[in-house]
Amino acid sequence: MAETAILYRMVLPDHTCPFGVRAKAMLESAGFDVDDRILRTRDEVEALEQQLGVETTPQIFIDGERIGGSDALERYLASVG
Secondary structure, eight states: OOOEEEEEEEEETTEEOHHHHHHHHHHHHTTOEEEEEEEOSHHHHHHHHHHHTOSSSOEEEETTEEEESHHHHHHHHHHHO
């Protein structure tokens, strides 16, 4: 059974975050099942950022640990690869 990663990413009516798309592709390529949690409004994005104390999305969690954004995910996958 594949490991699950939780991905919070922004998909607004007028903008899909390319870093969220990149993170999802990296996770799927690494064999993760992706729990893709779409943030559909600016308010949802800001609420998540405030809750987590971060300034950007996407945010990725693996095994309950916050990995960070797409660059941090790339480093994480390289370190466990």
